[in-house]
Amino acid sequence: MNTLEIKNLNVTIDGQRILKDFSLTLPKGEVHALMGPNGTGKSTLAKALSGHEDYEIESGEALLDGEDIIGMEPDEIARAGLFMAFQYPSEIPGVTIANFIRAALTARLNEGETFRAPDFYKELYARMDELKIDRKFTSRFVNEGFSGGEKKRCEILQMAMLKPRYAIMDETDSGLDIDALKIVAEGVNKMRGPDLGILIITHYQRLLNYIVPDKVHVMADGAIVRSGGPELALELEEKGYESVTAEPAGASS
Amino acid sequence: MATTPDINIERDQGNFHYDTTYEYDAGVGLNDQTIDYISKVKEEDEWVHDFRRKALKIFRDKPTPTHWASKDLENIHYDKIRYYLSKGQRPSRTWDEVPEEVKNTFERLGIPEKERAYLAGVEAQFDSEASYSNMKEELAKQGVIFVGSTEGLMKYPEIFRKWFGKVIPIGDNKFSALNSAVFSGGSFIYVPPGVKVKQPLQAYFRINAENFGQFERTLIIADEGAEVTYMEGCTAPKFETTTLHSAVVELVALKGAKIQYITVQNWSANVFNLVTKRGLAMEDAEVKWIDCNIGSRLTMKYPGVVMRGEGARGEVLSIALAHDGQHQDTGAKMVHAADKTASNIISKSISIGQGRSTYRGIVAMPKHLKGCKNNTECDALLINTNSRTDTYPAITVRGEQNTVQHEASVSKVSAEQIFYMMQRGLSEEQAMSLSVNGFVNDLIREFPMEYSVELKRLIDLEMEGSVG
Ligand SMILES: Nc1ncnc2c1ncn2[C@@H]1O[C@H](COP(=O)(O)OP(=O)(O)O)[C@@H](O)[C@H]1O
Ligand SMILES: [Mg+2]
Numbered sequence: 001m002n003t004l005e006i007k008n009l010n011v012t013i014d015g016q017r018i019l020k021d022f023s024l025t026l027p028k029g030e031v032h033a034l035m036g037p038n039g040t041g042k043s044t045l046a047k048a049l050s051g052h053e054d055y056e057i058e059s060g061e062a063l064l065d066g067e068d069i070i071g072m073e074p075d076e077i078a079r080a081g082l083f084m085a086f087q088y089p090s091e092i093p094g095v096t097i098a099n100f101i102r103a104a105l106t107a108r109l110n111e112g113e114t115f116r117a118p119d120f121y122k123e124l125y126a127r128m129d130e131l132k133i134d135r136k137f138t139s140r141f142v143n144e145g146f147s148g149g150e151k152k153r154c155e156i157l158q159m160a161m162l163k164p165r166y167a168i169m170d171e172t173d174s175g176l177d178i179d180a181l182k183i184v185a186e187g188v189n190k191m192r193g194p195d196l197g198i199l200i201i202t203h204y205q206r207l208l209n210y211i212v213p214d215k216v217h218v219m220a221d222g223a224i225v226r227s228g229g230p231e232l233a234l235e236l237e238e239k240g241y242e243s244v245t246a247e248p249a250g251a252s253s
Numbered sequence: 254m255a256t257t258p259d260i261n262i263e264r265d266q267g268n269f270h271y272d273t274t275y276e277y278d279a280g281v282g283l284n285d286q287t288i289d290y291i292s293k294v295k296e297e298d299e300w301v302h303d304f305r306r307k308a309l310k311i312f313r314d315k316p317t318p319t320h321w322a323s324k325d326l327e328n329i330h331y332d333k334i335r336y337y338l339s340k341g342q343r344p345s346r347t348w349d350e351v352p353e354e355v356k357n358t359f360e361r362l363g364i365p366e367k368e369r370a371y372l373a374g375v376e377a378q379f380d381s382e383a384s385y386s387n388m389k390e391e392l393a394k395q396g397v398i399f400v401g402s403t404e405g406l407m408k409y410p411e412i413f414r415k416w417f418g419k420v421i422p423i424g425d426n427k428f429s430a431l432n433s434a435v436f437s438g439g440s441f442i443y444v445p446p447g448v449k450v451k452q453p454l455q456a457y458f459r460i461n462a463e464n465f466g467q468f469e470r471t472l473i474i475a476d477e478g479a480e481v482t483y484m485e486g487c488t489a490p491k492f493e494t495t496t497l498h499s500a501v502v503e504l505v506a507l508k509g510a511k512i513q514y515i516t517v518q519n520w521s522a523n524v525f526n527l528v529t530k531r532g533l534a535m536e537d538a539e540v541k542w543i544d545c546n547i548g549s550r551l552t553m554k555y556p557g558v559v560m561r562g563e564g565a566r567g568e569v570l571s572i573a574l575a576h577d578g579q580h581q582d583t584g585a586k587m588v589h590a591a592d593k594t595a596s597n598i599i600s601k602s603i604s605i606g607q608g609r610s611t612y613r614g615i616v617a618m619p620k621h622l623k624g625c626k627n628n629t630e631c632d633a634l635l636i637n638t639n640s641r642t643d644t645y646p647a648i649t650v651r652g653e654q655n656t657v658q659h660e661a662s663v664s665k666v667s668a669e670q671i672f673y674m675m676q677r678g679l680s681e682e683q684a685m686s687l688s689v690n691g692f693v694n695d696l697i698r699e700f701p702m703e704y705s706v707e708l709k710r711l712i713d714l715e716m717e718g719s720v721g
Contacts, residue, residue: 090670103687107677107680141691
């Protein structure tokens, strides 16, 4: 029950099959890394699971704590507890970060619950301090005019505030310098715990030095071809994708 | 949306209708007798009657301006409209005396409640005449006049006649001529020198009858150094047939005076809303139009300011929201007629689905003037690919001693942006609403508080209906 279980997912875009019988089980409390060369379908997986309408799910299941999220609207999936940190976050002109997160939290309130602004700001400032985001950013418009690193930190800030059950981080490390990378990693490590499962999508091993995963999966051509422990990431770094994916799937796990 | 106070209100707030009877009815269609009838029941002076007759002739002679404006104007059938419907010409001073169904109407629209909360005076017009009109006593003591047009022309001709039809002449356009022929209702306001009316005066225009035309006429005079804010709201039930609303609003700000005129137009989608609004600003005076058009089938409205005295200022801040089947054709006219005059136009339009927004602006700065300034900003937001927006700015600046700044932008709420927001848990409607609020926020911040809350709520209600 306490897993995000993806079973035999087949996804097409414009009639072209991108994910091919993709399966992966992410238990709550664990951090898994999904690695693979560009164009193998990592972002496709993230967006298809999030309910993006461009991605056609032909068959398969995605059970979030037992509930199949396939076919649900993106906002329903989000409120069910799946968060995605975007590889390319959108800008929202005129909407401040504080208002945006506030609206997202308000959308999660149950009947009879009210939004408590003082608690909200207290927590928001604490998380911003941890992620070394200047407090002035609360009144900046979401992602507008942000540097690549600021955008990624803002994604992690949202993740921290929205407290998902499962998070998919799509190339959060790309575009980050080493200092920003450490800050982001620290933020994520703080969130690690029994109530959160994290899938880190990356194609470099670098981030995994700071967020040490419980498992590493290697993806090629729309499916996982090998799974293993953290050492698999190092092997990839050393030998490259080609030689690693040449070995039969599951050989080292 | 999440960040505005949660007021529990039906989506089509104004979409209800009470059956009622009218003691006064000018019948269907427009002819000389229509005008004679209106003049007679209002017991008007002969000069007013003549004014109407002259106007009717001009209205008939002027072509419908379809060479530049929407062809949809051809769908107004003047011979099928009722031009005057009322229960009487004298408004009540207390809500208790207002006829039951009329009182219920305004209560449903929240007018008496707002009056108690923050207004200095209220006029509530039901079809052709005001049913209720009242102002705080202390303002009357200061010499402020706030009455309907009939009462204004009858009781205070020495004040109002001087400016009546002067800021907007009868023949300004076809619809100002129509209004001048059949006008009824609206507000006549006079604020004596130096009097600053702190709370807003409010007029509420309600159309209740089908096949009806409402033609209110408003004239506001702020004497030297006086200040006043006037707010108007309007709604109508949704009928299958078309309804016509054609008002004329004239503002006169004498030396050093300030007039702020705020409109929340939320007509139902069968209303043709063709309104002429212009203000005259004398030396160091200021006229500011805040104009929000959310409803109607076709709105044509270009509030203007003629800056006649040195140092005069004119401002138009406008928001237009066009849904499927709606065309908001709005803009501003700034006429600089003295040195060191300054004007500012900020226009934001939102087009959704098949909705269409048009901006038309005129800024005139003749060559002989010095030290004049204009700033114009027009921003359009498109909410799907079928939406349409047009901008026709005409800046006629002659002379090198003046400065003009013009910026325009068109942006879209993209599918990726909506997906991003939905991934955070917002419904599609909430995501749209938040985007639209983001687009208008910096402008709404300039508006008075009560008004910005109301406007945000209306936008949210509009967005609820826009998805699906
Ligand atoms: N929206 C889209 N439209 C068309 N093709 C797409 C779209 N998104 C991804 N693709 C294609 O799907 C494949 C996988 O892309 P993606 O999932 O982004 O890979 P990765 O994230 O692993 O680099 C690529 O061939 C890419 O061109
Ligand atoms: Mg990718």
